[in-house]
Amino acid sequence: MxxxxxxxxxxxxxxxxxxxxxxxxxxxxxxxxxxxxxxxxxxxxxxxxxxxxxxxxxxxxxxxxxxxxxxxxxxxxxxxxxxxxxxxxxxxxxxxxxxxxxxxxxxxxxxxxxxxxxxxxxxxxxxxxxxxxxxxxxxxxxxxxxxxxxxxxxxxxxxxxxxxxxxxxxxxxxxxxxxxxxxxxxxxxxxxxxxxxxxxxxxxxxxxxxxxxxxxxxxxxQGTRWYEITVDGIAAHAGSTPRANRQDALRAATEIATGVYAAFDAGDERLRMTIGRLTVGPGSVNVVPEQVRMTVDVRHPEEAVLDAVEERLRELTAAHAGRARLERTMAMPxxxxxxxxxxxxxxxxxxxxxxxxxxxxxxxxxxxxxxxxxxxxxxxxxxxxxxxxxxxxxxxxxxxxxxxxxxxxxxxxxxxx
Known part of the structure; x- marks a missing residue:
């Protein structure tokens, strides 16, 4: 041969x-x-x-x-x-x-x-x-x-x-x-x-x-991790509840989402982060949201980077202590x-x-x-x-x-x- x-x-x-x-x-x-x-x-x-x-x-x-x-x-x-x-x-x-x-x-x-x-x-x-x-x-x-x-x-x-x-x-x-x-x-x-x-x-x-x-x-x-972030609030009438009295789950979730995107933008070119699903309850046009659930998909070829991103997600949810929690739902190294x-x-x-x-x-x-x-x-x-x-x-x-x-x-x- x-x-x-x-x-x-x-x-x-x-x-x-x-x-x-x-x-x-x-x-x-x-x-x-x-x-x-x-x-x-x-x-x-x-x-x-x-x-x-x-x-x-x-x-x-x-x-x-x-x-x-x-x-x-x-x-x-x-x-x-x-x-x-x-x-x-x-x-x-x-x-x-x-x-x-x-x-x-x-x-x-x-x-x-x-x-x-x-x-x-x-x-x-x-x-x-x-x-x-x-x-x-x-x-x-x-x-x-x-x-x-x-x-x-x-x-x-x-x-x-x-x-x-x-x-x-x-x-x-x-x-x-x-x-x-x-x-x-x-x-x-x-x-x-x-x-x-x-x-x-x-x-x-x-x-x-x-x-x-x-x-x-x-x-x-690349490794992949999926997370679900749950943010709790209190449902209230959209017309009669003043700003100071609101516990708006979506507003808090939006602040967390802004932090997620900031972490994405600050990461290296191989990092991928996606908020793919957002569920707002009760989902009525005239009710202040009482709960939001959103998913975050994170991908990178290095385990250490995935660990660092997860720590940042925990920090973002901890900033809303008692109202927000993070759950890792899948991890593929x-x-x-x-x-x-x-x-x-x-x-x-x-x-x-x-x-x-x-x-x-x-x-x-x-x-x-x-x-x-x-x-x-x-x-x-x-x-x-x-x-x-x-x-x-x-x-x-x-x-x-x-x-x-x-x-x-x-x-x-x-x-x-």
């Missing part, structure tokens, strides 16, 4: 037009009139798309497998049949008003690598697999990233199978009903060994597009990606003469869970205007192909180790 010529052969075999056709073909499942996609997890359209992907992967010479949470795996055997595989992929489910690329691009890029391997005949020591993870979005069944979570932590399976949507249908019922459609796809256990996992994805933000950069070498997924994989992606971009930058992921991905199971990394391509979870989501086909070539080069390097 000649590593340099193998990489040149596989990247040269990536077919931009074929990739674009696949993106369009997959988007036809659950297509919306506005050009977007509504392909929520474990719906008929989701299962039809999965059947299409199984048949396509087999046409490229791959073996298809599935597991008990519905994840799909398309395996191209390596020269060492017993070696742990190098895996890529993402998810195929979408938001109700989703675009054509979120998740789907990572699946399409992986399948294009399988096609390019079939065309080029490049050999590799380790097997290479494409994974299609179940229910990443979490909009129909909560939580999101259900497939990747169960794969890396099989003890979660029974709880996930019992999870119901708003109509009462459970994950287990949907998988059982669709089972005949995949009777020819053998089951394999959750948690199988993985040598490395690399996920390609659109950035879902404007940073790379604004910088004019083609490839994002993702350092990791920062997840750093493997340095060797980041170096591999960076070198691939350099060899292909593509501009690259290091970037943090502001959104959750299946890679967050795979990073607990094996060395993991991500490749980003730019999103036009930073749009995602939106029918107008778009990335130039040339950028999608560039990311796929970097993925192909990275997978071959990792599969030869």
């Amino acid at each position: 000649n590593a340099v010529s193998d990489i040149a052969n596989i990247t040269g075999a990536v077919d931009e037009a074929r990739l674009g056709t696949l993106v369009g073909d997959l988007a036809a499942f659950g297509a919306r009139p506005d050009g977007g996609v509504d392909r929520q997890a474990l719906t008929p359209e989701d299962f039809k798309s999965r059947r299409f992907l199984v048949d396509l992967a087999r046409s490229y010479g791959a073996q298809a497998y599935r597991d008990s949470i519905g994840n799909l795996f398309f395996r191209r055997p390596g020269q060492d049949a017993d070696a742990a595989p190098v895996v890529t992929g993402s998810h195929a489910d979408s938001q109700p008003t989703g675009g054509r690329l979120d998740g789907a691009y990572g699946v399409c890029a992986g399948l294009e690598v399988l096609a390019a391997l079939a065309d080029s005949g490049v050999a590799h020591r380790r097997p290479i697999e494409v994974a299609v993870w179940t229910n990443e979005e979490g909009c129909r069944f909560a939580p999101g990233s259900m497939g990747a979570s169960a794969f890396t932590e099989p003890s979660l399976l029974d709880g996930f199978l019992a999870t119901a949507d708003t109509t009462g249908r459970t994950v287990g019922e949907e998988l059982a009903e669709a089972d005949p459609l995949f009777a020819d796809v053998p089951l394999r256990p959750l948690g199988t060994p993985v040598h490395a996992f690399v996920e390609t994805h659109i950035e879902q933000g404007p940073v790379m597009a604004d910088a004019g950069v083609t490839i994002g070498v993702v350092r990791g997924i 920062p997840t750093g990606f493997d340095g060797r994989i980041r170096d591999t992606v960076r070198e691939a971009a350099r060899d292909l003469k593509l501009s690259a930058m290091e970037i943090d992921s502001g959104a959750f991905h299946d890679s967050l869970h795979l990073a607990r199971h094996c060395p993991t990394g991500m490749i980003f391509v730019p999103s036009v205007d930073g749009l995602s979870h939106n029918p107008a989501e778009h990335t130039a086909l040339s950028d999608l192909a560039a990311g796929t070539r970097v993925l192909a080069a990275s997978l071959i390097r990792l599969a030869q180790n």
Whole structure:
């Protein structure tokens, strides 16, 4: 095997037009009139798309497998049949008003690598697999990233199978009903060994597009904490209660919110803070508010910064002692990606003469869970205007192909180790 010529052969075999056709073909499942996609997890359209992907992967010479949470795996055997595989992929489910690329691009890029391997005949020591993870979005069944979570932590399976949507249908019922459609796809256990996992994805933000950069070498997924702030007051008549006699919950909440935004503005460029929901009670036009609840979403790639922001939130609520309280409702620690994989992606971009930058992921991905199971990394391509979870989501086909070539080069390097 000649590593340099193998990489040149596989990247040269990536077919931009074929990739674009696949993106369009997959988007036809659950297509919306506005050009977007509504392909929520474990719906008929989701299962039809999965059947299409199984048949396509087999046409490229791959073996298809599935597991008990519905994840799909398309395996191209390596020269060492017993070696742990190098895996890529993402998810195929979408938001109700989703675009054509979120998740789907990572699946399409992986399948294009399988096609390019079939065309080029490049050999590799380790097997290479494409994974299609179940229910990443979490909009129909909560939580999101259900497939990747169960794969890396099989003890979660029974709880996930019992999870119901708003109509009462459970994950287990949907998988059982669709089972005949995949009777020819053998089951394999959750948690199988993985040598490395690399996920390609659109950035879902404007940073790379604004910088004019083609490839994002993702350092990791920033930590996230959610809070609920509750402020109490006393309901009173809007017309007959003087200023000095009011205990207006909204006025106090507004002062706290102003402090939240000031902390955001004073933070570094990687800090994200959002007040996403504000509920005012009793919600009458002529009653002084007696209670306000608001949520705060805080994100940063460093735990120490998250701690400092939380302390500031506590100070803001303490300034209204007896009337305001802070509750942390969710905490997801920062997840750093493997340095060797980041170096591999960076070198691939350099060899292909593509501009690259290091970037943090502001959104959750299946890679967050795979990073607990094996060395993991991500490749980003730019999103036009930073749009995602939106029918107008778009990335130039040339950028999608560039990311796929970097993925192909990275997978071959990792599969030869």
